[in-house]
Amino acid sequence: MARNFMCTKTDPVVETKAGKLRGFQLDGTYVFHGVKYADAKRFHQPTPVEPWEGIKNALAYGYVCPMLQxxxxxxxxxVPHRYWPLDENCQYLNIWTQHLDPNAKKPVLVWLHGGGFAAGSSIEHIAYEGENMSKYGDVVVISLNHRLNILGYLDLSPFGEEYKNSxxxxxxxMVAALQWIHENIANFGGDPENVTLFGQSGGGMKVWTLMQTPAADGLFHKGVVQSGCIDHFVSGNSTEQNGKAIVTALLAELKLDDVKALETxxxxxxxxxxNKVAPExxxxxxxxxxxxxANDWYLGDPLEVGFTEHAKTIPVMVGTVLGEFSFMPALSEEEKADAALIDSMIEKRYGAEGKKLKEMFAKVYPDKDVSDVLFMDSIFRAPSTDFILxxxxxxxxxxxxxxMTYTFPYDGGHIAWHCSEIPFVFHNTSLVAAYNEPGVTDLLEKQMCDAWLNFARDGKPSSEDLPEWPACxxxxxxxxxxxKKCEVRHNYDHELVALHKKLAPSPWSHNDDEEEQQIQH
Amino acid sequence: MARNFMCTKTDPVVETKAGKLRGFQLDGTYVFHGVKYADAKRFHQPTPVEPWEGIKNALAYGYVCPMLQxxxxxxxxxVPHRYWPLDENCQYLNIWTQHLDPNAKKPVLVWLHGGGFAAGSSIEHIAYEGENMSKYGDVVVISLNHRLNILGYLDLSPFGEEYKNSxxxxxxxMVAALQWIHENIANFGGDPENVTLFGQSGGGMKVWTLMQTPAADGLFHKGVVQSGCIDHFVSGNSTEQNGKAIVTALLAELKLDDVKALETxxxxxxxxxxNKVAPExxxxxxxxxxxxxANDWYLGDPLEVGFTEHAKTIPVMVGTVLGEFSFMPALSEEEKADAALIDSMIEKRYGAEGKKLKEMFAKVYPDKDVSDVLFMDSIFRAPSTDFILxxxxxxxxxxxxxxMTYTFPYDGGHIAWHCSEIPFVFHNTSLVAAYNEPGVTDLLEKQMCDAWLNFARDGKPSSEDLPEWPACxxxxxxxxxxxKKCEVRHNYDHELVALHKKLAPSPWSHNDDEEEQQIQH
Structure with a gap:
């Protein structure tokens, strides 16, 4: 059925601090794509956008930061993707809202995308679309692009004061975006005093790094870290470190004398x-x-330096999914039924103590197939527990x-993989084919989306469809x-995860196999 | 509501000539993404894919050909877009079908994307998604990528027999894809003896160039040319022309002696x-x-060399939209109501005879706003009429x-622009925000999609919801x-289009203004 669409010469138009923006309206939801929230010279700090006369269109997603590969x-x-044209002029955000009334003061949820700090974008996943969550929850949903990889994170401070925080x-x-939101979101129906950051993987890391960033204090009020505590991932965590070695190597490789030349x-x-010099x-x-x-602007990993005073006051929700990077092909029904085969696979993967791990897994997850132990994660789960406690x-x-331990109806049954909770959180399972299980998906989506929405509303994720959910x-x-059945469990997997972490090979290698399989060459 | 999704280790799997492919099923529709239909060395003719053992996944769209810009x-x-990773190894097609039964023998519609012969992809527009058309029409829908720009169309024939048809x-x-379809589509429920090509803009040109290509004779049986006859667009239309000058300039610019080096x-x-040498x-x-x-493989533009014997036997449907490249910002209600302003704009755009053009337009399109004459097209319409007659x-x-003369509910009313018929043809208006007008869109979508489907079924586009539609x-x-009201008109606009063609400046320049407007810098 045709939907109600509206976009005239002058409606919907919203006044921001720098000038007027025109978006569109679809079935009641106001949508603004590609709102420029800042400008920046390469390696420099962002600056506010210049004011303009008249009305600018916010009808097309903005550029995505270029990647290293x-x-x-x-x-x-x-994980269905959307790719987009690339340009380092990439400080853009997108807004979905039900109101343009400054008195509406609806909770604001700001999505920080994954892809480490090196890749991804505000629209990289189909599931990042904000319309359904905004409409279902009557909230303001925002997603944003920012500088990535060496454009966003290359320390040139040894080469000049102007690069102090490069x-x-x-x-x-991201802080500039939060500042923009603080100053402008009321006109989009949002409450600048109730801003929740949520992000997954690298996006989860962004949430906690911003919790440790005094410049962002007061610009957001809650944080959700989805699969965002990761062993050995964030380097540069010591204030002793700096970019002298890498930048010197870059200049030599490029046969340049002046660091200034790297800007252009x-x-x-x-x-x-x-890419050539970094491995060495x-x-x-x-x-x-x-x-x-880590420096005097970003204070460092709370597991190492402790939480900032401000971070201590922020309600947080932290979690992972059972499988995370277990992207390898699932097993067939026949393989799963072959106990000897499964045992040998477990031994191959985990060594002599694999048997013990298997028994522990069966006890912790009696409803899962025991072969799922081959796919379980600890590299996210272990530091998440550390962070939480x-x-x-x-x-x-x-x-x-x-x-999230749900087994998806894909590949004959596949425990939740890295990113797989996102469509549930955004109320977007209908947009993602492999996330559809009649009789299951709709309730689980409601439970999860409600939890996120309630957490954004008042810092408590409990909801009518979930058992009571206490704070840790x-x-x-x-x-x-x-x-399929949601329940609260207490310290339920700590031994299992500790043993898994001891036995499991690095999960980062698995991804390649599946990639080769997916694309036919 | 959760949809019915299925993708197990072994289902749905289809046997092709080269091996087995696994897709997925969603609400009854079988979907195969990224099926490799050929391989090719740069500048060489495509070759069949190598056979494989076991089951290959067809679950991810394939690479898109790299572009010049x-x-x-x-x-x-x-025109909402999708972008995708680029690689010249890009011979991939996508299939949507309701059956995997070789006896189903459903009509096959093969979509050839636009973007001239230089850009675009099988998934570039959101509206290219084949699921809805396949399901609504119980047909097999296929879209495909192929080599573009100088990877697809650079004549190196003066430099060696191996480059004869580069x-x-x-x-x-595309012919290799049609050959693959001919050999394999029965197992996907399609009728290899009833294949309709449809394409828009460059895709329409692809349809008629393939009609003029003996190697494709018998591999397709009907063609739809949507906004695909374009004045002065297809160069290289004379068999006298060859790539000696451009390739020589390329070799000089790249300081290469051997044309072979261009391959790698x-x-x-x-x-x-x-990009540097071509303008000179x-x-x-x-x-x-x-x-x-044009050579002995592709025989040339039918308006210049006449139709091939085979092309004469092919039912075709040819059309355009009223506005085409009129992408400049629409006028406001106030501007439209200001007759003196409109007259001055018409005179500025069309000169002294603009008044006559305006009067003619008002007579031909009494239900349109007279200011729409500022946005009308002739550069597609005039050669389309020539082609048709x-x-x-x-x-x-x-x-x-x-x-298509429909005025869209965008920007306060905007006559149909280049590409705007595509979501109607694919039954995809629900996927495209600005194409939604309650009480109008659903019927027009049914009328248009039915016409395309009926034409694919038996070569006649008439349908129950349309007036009788005679052949020309x-x-x-x-x-x-x-x-809003569909009707058949006879030689209804020829004088108007002839005068417009005489008076109108080139439409290719307008696009830039709007682009600058859409992206905020």
Whole structure:
């Protein structure tokens, strides 16, 4: 059926601090795509956009930051993507809202995309579309692009005061976006005093790095870290580190004398040089950029330096999914039924103690197939628990834990993989083919989306369709299990995860197999 | 509501000539993304894919051919886009079907995308998604990628027999796809003896160039040319032309002696060199590639060389939309109501005879706003009429004419622009925000999609919701007008279009204004 669409010469138009913006309206939802929230010179801090006369269109998504490698399509059923034209002039955000009334004061949810700090965009996943969540929850949903990889995170501070915070330029873009939201979101029906950050993977890391960034204090009020605590991922976490080695190597490779020249050479050349020299510099243990750098602007990983005073006051929700990077092909029914085969696969993967791990897994997850132990994650789960229990030492703000264990109707049954909770959170399962299981998906989507919405509304994720969901304490991780049956479990998997972490090979290698499988060459 | 999704280790799997492919099923529709239909060395003719053992996944769209310039987002409300990773290994097609039964023998519609012969892809527009058309019409819908620009259309024939048809490599890819369809589509429920090509803009040109290609004879049986006859667009239309000048200039620019080296240098370098030298070579009047080249494989534009014997037997449907490249911002209600302003704009655009053009327009389109004359097209419409009347000289196969004049509910009312009929044809208006007008869109979508489906079924576009739609004759262009009220009109606009063609400035310049407007810098 035809939907109600509206976009005239003058409607919907919203006044921002810098000038007027025109979006469109679809079935009641006001939509603004590609709102420029800041400008920036390469390696420099963002500056506010220049004011303009008249009305600017906000009808097309903005540029995405260029990447170090070209994207390759893969796993499209598991994580359907959208790609977009690239340009380092990429400080754009998108808004979905039900109101343009400054008195509406609806909760604001700001999505920080994944892809580490190196890749991705505000629209990279089909599931990032904000319309359904805004409409279902009567909230303002915002997603944003910012500088990535060496454009966002390359420390040139040893080469001049003007580059002081270039190692965090990407995070500085996000703070500029939060500043823009603070100053303008009321006119889009949002409450500038109730802003929740949520993000997954790299986006989850962005949430907690911003919690540790005094410049962002007061610009947001809650945070959701989805699969965003990751072992050994964020480098540059020591204030001792700086970009002298990597930038010197870059200049040598590019045969340049002056660091200033790095500001203007075409990005493709800069990226090629970086890709060439970075592995060698990394081998020396030196910082190579690509992630935030702890300094007096970003204070560092709370697991190492503790939470800032402001972070202690922020309600947070932290969780992971059971499988995370278990992207390898699922097993067939016949394979799963072959106990000897499964045992040998477990032994091959986990060694002699695999048997013990299997028994522990069967006890912790009696409803799962025992072969799922081959696909379980600890690299996200273990540090997430650490983060949760450390944050829960500050009971003045709630700390909530979740775990999605749902088995998807894909490939004959596949436990939740990295990114797979996102369509549920955004109320977007209908947009994602492999996320549809009649009789199951709709309820689970409501439960999860309600939890996120309620958390954004008042800092508590409990909802009518879920069991009571208590905050964690320093010695009780009360974890909401999202699955066909949702339940709260207490410190339920700590031993299992500890043993898995000890036995499991690095999960980062699995992705390649599946990619090769997905694209036919 | 959750949809019915299915994708197990072994289902749905279809046997092709080269091996087994796994897709997925959604609400009954079987979907196969990224099916490799051929391989090719750069500048060489495509070859069949190598057979494989086991099951390959067809779950991710395939690579898109690299372009000469990076895409820039613009006009997203008018034409919502999807971009995708690029690689010249791009011979992929996508299939949507309701059956996997070789006896189903459903009509097959093969979509050839637009973007000239230089850009675009099988998934570039949101509206190219085949699911709805396949389901609504119980037909097999296929879309495909092929080599573009200088990868698909650069004549190296003066430099060696192996490059004989390199000037048409992109079209040769399409013929390889049609060959793959011919050999394999029965197992996807399609009828290899009832294949209809449809395409818009460059895709329409692809339809008629394939009609003029003996290697494709018998591999398709009908053609729909949507806004695909374009004045002065396809160069290389004379068999006298060849690539000696452009390739020599390329070799000089790249400091290469051997044309063989062009096969392996990175595409980015090749493209940069081409972008640099092509304008100078073009000034001399020489062929510069980028479009099919008439030779003994592709016989040339039918308006110049006549239709091939096979083309004469092909039912065709040909049409345009009223506005086409009128992408400039629409006028406000106030501006439209200001007769003196409109008259001055008409005079500025069309000169002294603009008044006459305006009066003629008002007579031909009494229900349109007279200011719409500022946005009307002739650069597509005039050669389309020529094509139609020339084809209608061969009454052994039907030739049908259409024109979409609908005014969209965008920007305060905007007559149909280039690409705007596509979501109606694909039954995809629900996917495209600006195409929704309650009480209008659903019927017009049914009328248009039914026409395309009926034409694919038996070569006649008439349907229950449309007035009777006769074929054209050599002196009667019977044109179906698609608008709020559909009707057939006879030779209804020829004088108007002739005068417009005489008076109108080139439309190719307008696009830029709107692009600048859409993206905020």
């Amino acid at each position: 070209q994207d390759q399509p893969s796993n499209e059923l598991m 190692g965090n330029a990407g995070n500085a873009d 050479i075409p990005y493709a050349q800069l990226a090629a040089a970086y 510099v990394a081998k020396t243990g030196a910082y190579v950029g690509g992630n935030p750098l 450390k944050k829960a030492q500050h009971p003045e703000s709630g700390t909530y834990s979740y775990m 304490t320093a010695d009780d991780e009360a974890t909401m299990i999202f699955d | 990076q895409d820039q987002p613009s006009n997203e409300l008018m 000037g048409n490599a992109g079209n040769a890819d 240098i990175p595409y980015a370098q090749l493209a940069a060199a081409y 070579v073009a000034k001399t009047g020489a062929y510069v590639g980028g479009n099919p080249l 020339k084809k209608a000289q061969h009454p052994e196969s039907g030739t049908y004419s259409y024109m 004759t050599a002196d009667d262009e019977a044109t179906m007008i698609f608008d």
